[in-house]
Amino acid sequence: MWATGEAYEPYVGRWSRLVADRFVRWMGASPGGSWRDIGCGTGAVTRAVLDVADPVSVVGMDPSEGYVDYARRHIADRRARFVLADAVELPFADSTASVAVSGLVLNFVPDPARAAAEMARVVVPGGRVGVYVWDYGEGGMEAIRAFWDAAVALDGQARALDEAVRFPLCARGPLVELLVGAGLEDVEVEEIRIPTGFADFDDYWTPFLGGQGPAPAYLSGLSEGRRLQLRDLLRTALPRAADGSIPLHARAWAARGRRGG
Numbered sequence: 001m002w003a004t005g006e007a008y009e010p011y012v013g014r015w016s017r018l019v020a021d022r023f024v025r026w027m028g029a030s031p032g033g034s035w036r037d038i039g040c041g042t043g044a045v046t047r048a049v050l051d052v053a054d055p056v057s058v059v060g061m062d063p064s065e066g067y068v069d070y071a072r073r074h075i076a077d078r079r080a081r082f083v084l085a086d087a088v089e090l091p092f093a094d095s096t097a098s099v100a101v102s103g104l105v106l107n108f109v110p111d112p113a114r115a116a117a118e119m120a121r122v123v124v125p126g127g128r129v130g131v132y133v134w135d136y137g138e139g140g141m142e143a144i145r146a147f148w149d150a151a152v153a154l155d156g157q158a159r160a161l162d163e164a165v166r167f168p169l170c171a172r173g174p175l176v177e178l179l180v181g182a183g184l185e186d187v188e189v190e191e192i193r194i195p196t197g198f199a200d201f202d203d204y205w206t207p208f209l210g211g212q213g214p215a216p217a218y219l220s221g222l223s224e225g226r227r228l229q230l231r232d233l234l235r236t237a238l239p240r241a242a243d244g245s246i247p248l249h250a251r252a253w254a255a256r257g258r259r260g261g
Contacts (some may be wrong), residue, residue: 008041008042008067008210008212008213009042010206010207010210011207011208011210011212011213011216012212012213013041013042013044015194015196015250016041016044016045016103016104017044017047017048018194019103019192019194019250019252019254020044020045020047020048021048021051021052022192022194023045023048023101023103023130023132023192023252023254024045024048024049024052024053024101025052026130026190026192026254026256027053027099027101027128027130027256028128029053029098029099029128030098031053031054031055032054032055032056033053033055033056033097033098033099034055034056034057034058034059034096034097034098034099035049035053035055035057035058035059035097035098035099035100035101036058036059036060036061036090036092036097036099036100036101036119036122036123037049037058037059037060037061037101037102037103038061038087038090038100038101038102038105038115038118038119039061039062039063039087039102039103039104039105039106039108039109040060040061040062040067040068040071040082041062041064041067041071041103041104041105042067042070042071042074043060043070043071043074043075043080043082044103045060045101045102045103046058046060046071046075046080046082047075049101050075050077050079050080053099055079055098056079057079057080057081058079058080058081059080059081059082059083059092059097060080060081060082060083061082061083061085061087061090061091062082062084062085063084063085063086063087065084068082068083068084087102087105087106087109087115087118088109088110088111088114088115088118089118090118090119090121090122092122093122094121094122095121095122095123095124095125095127096122096124097122097123097124097127098123098124098127098128099123099127099128099129099130100119100120100122100123100127100128100129100130101119101129101130101131102115102119102130102131102132103131103132104132104133104134104252105131105133106131106169106178107133107163107166107167107169107170112169112178113178113181113182116129116131116178116179116181116182116184117181117182117183119131119182120182120183120184120257120259123259124259125259125260125261126258126259126260126261127258127259128256128257128258128259129179129182129184129256129257129258129259130254130255130256130257131175131178131179131254131255131256132192132252132253132254132255133167133169133170133175133252133253134163134170134250134251134252135170135171135251135252135253136148136162136163136164136167136170137164137170137171139251140164140170140250141196141250141251141252142196142248142249142250143196143198143204143248143250144163144215145164146234146237146238146248147208147215147234148161148162148163148164148215149237150230150233150234150237151215151218151230153233154226154229154230154233155226158218161214161218163214163215166214170253171253172189172253175189175253175255176189176255178255179255179256179257180257182257183259183260184257184258184259184260185257185258185259185260186257186258187255187256187257188255188256188257189253189254189255190253190254190255190256191251191252191253192251192252192253192254193249193250193251193252194249194250194252195247195248195249196248196249196250197245197246197247197248198245198246198248199244199245200244200245200246201234201235201238201246203246204234204238204246205231205234205235
């Protein structure tokens, strides 16, 4: 599902970069630290850390070879390196990082509690851990919410695949519980809202054809006739500005905490 950076970027990556910048600033870490980016994907969070946090080093890790290759090709900064690894078994020694962060990842990890505990393990006492995830419900990530609303209207069985149903972690309360459960202190949650405007319907629709993520994967499994039905329903349902653009917004929930000791 998550393998090709070139397909991911127009689908979610362009919006993740906007959230990543605000998220890294919100983390409030002191300059000069050593960061770990867990589930780095195409490198949105790593890029934001390099741009705004003045780190000594950043290590990004992801289980997807395609994403790691993409990040290596697009981030040529001597402070950054990327490795293949799993979020539930980080290849880092205890207490070796200043900050560990993860963007748009933990809801896709089979054991997010273990991943959060691993992030807490690798930071020094007093170090920070932070995560952010999309809100897939009403008023959340509107581009994906519109897709599933239309899909369910045409096929009631699609409801079980809806990210709002599949990922209960993506809300304020569950994120607090996750970080507290990992032993972190001073846990806080913040809403990050960004505009996700599309130039026209093709700009909205085409990224869903790339197969990256639950909604595009569902779309790729439909017959041509059902895909066209879904496309036409979305074309009618989405809001339009006078110039034909589609003015949508997205909300992410960000959580941060501090390792005690």
